[in-house]
Amino acid sequence: MLRNIKEKAGMLFVSLMCAIMLSPAWALASEVAEVAQIPAAGDPGWWKWPLILLVVTFVMGIIAVLGGVGGGVLFVPIIGGFFPFHLDFVRGAGLLVALCGSLAAGPGLLKANLASLRLALPVALIASTMAIVGAMVGLALPTHIVQLALGGTILGIVAIMLTAKKSTVPDVPKADALSSALRITGVFYEPTTKEEINWKIHRTIPGLLTFIIIGFMAGMFGLGAGWANVPVLNLMMGAPLKISVATSKFLLSITDTSAAWIYLNKGCLIPMIVVPSLIGIMLGSFVGVRLLKVAKPTFIRWMVIGILLFAGLKAVQKGLSTMGVSLF
Amino acid sequence: MSHHNTQATEEQVLYADILEKGMYAGLAIMIVAFALYVLGVLPPVIPLDEISLYWSTPVHDYLVAINTNFLHWETLPIGWSWMKLLGYGDFLNFLPVAILSGVTILCYIVITPGLFARKDKAMAFMAMAEAIILTLAASGILSGGGH
Secondary structure, eight states: OHHHHHHHHHHHHHHHHHHHHHHHHHHHHHHHHHOOOOOOOOOOTHHHHHHEEEEEEHHHHHHHHTTTTTHHHHHHHHHHHSSSSHHHHHHHHHHHHHHHHHHHHHHHHTTOOOOOOHHHHHHHHHHHHHHHHHHHHHHHHHHHHHHHHHHHHHHHHHHHHHHHHOOOOOHHHHHHHHHTTTTTTTEETTTTTTTTEEOOOHHHHHHHHHHHHHHHHHHTOOOOHHHHHHHHHIIIIIOOHHHHHHHHHHHHHHHHHHHHHHHHHTTOOOOHHHHHHHHHHHHHHHHHHHHTTTSOHHHHHHHHHHHHHHHHHHHHHHHHTTTOOOOO | OOOOSSSSSSHHHHHHHHHHHHHHHHHHHHHHHHHHTTSSSSSSSOOGGGGGGTTTHHHHHHHOOOOOOOIOOOOOOGGGGGGGTTTHHHHHHHHHHHHHHHHHHHHHHHHHHHHHHHOHHHHHHHHHHHHHHHHHHHHHTTTOOOO
């Protein structure tokens, strides 16, 4: 009985938060940003947006944990689409949100030998280099082009979430020459089956080449890239799912670091946006972990897909409207 | 069943230890710096009640506006120029961000000699290359913000 009530309360909570986030009222904020000028007088209500940001990122932290996605992938499209902050600052903050999540999880995953440094080293070298290029290109392009590309990417992520399969321990008959030469292999203990699982990878070169695109997009949009890292490490290169998820999480600490420096050096950092976002996401993540026991993963997954779909369409609409094209 | 071969390697544990310490240091400094900023203990460059007038403009316009209205420098405040403004509440918050973004570089620098010592040359060269790339990104040279 009590369990049932808790379950319903949990569902009601996430439904309410979803409804708030999808409310048309949020759309108004973005319109304000487009026509805002710099007036001479101060704004006594300056504190409202950081406070709303704190609340929304708190909810986002909960949803990210329950939906099994990184905070960055929700942060940039939602905050960029519905808050009055310019996309340059949102992308900078988004990278830091993803970076901090990765820094918090990385040490534990490395010590538990779930994240593999040997697997991450070559991947990170390519992804972080391309993230620098992506960040520089993203900051050089007109905002509406980035907005449009961001919308397209978010819709692509929705498609990946809807179609991508996962393989707990993919069948890798033989490690390829490059991964053998680099000794990218490992052993981890699976407590559910009480087995030590030896793993190795294959298709290393195509996998590494894919990280050229992933790194570029991570830097350009400030999204983090777990949504792409995991399928490539797991399905293409054949790393077990646990190793892929953990290595992907750790990998973001390297990829996002390189891009974060570009945004920092370009001045895309407003502490009043960054710090409430980090606090909100981290507190939300703590609560999200506790809610995991009562929330229904399938419902949350569909909710995340719904939010991303809406945010992706909003980004496309914003990009097109700047070009004088009306979508709706 | 023995789990000794499931243990993380020496350099992986070393990397994790440094990453962990850097993360805690960065987050702790971030909380203190933000409190000093918001509570008005340290005066900001951009007054709190004026920050909302700037955050909706593109970064270049924002930098031009804050330079014109507050800093009056000959060049825009990009690259490492925030170091000169650490006495101000808002720019003090750049310090923890730099620590959080910089700790990975330190991790790579520290593990590289061990990899060379174990004759793990390919991984050592990759770690060294990564440290160089991240240092270049941090320097501001790549983004035209070097000072």
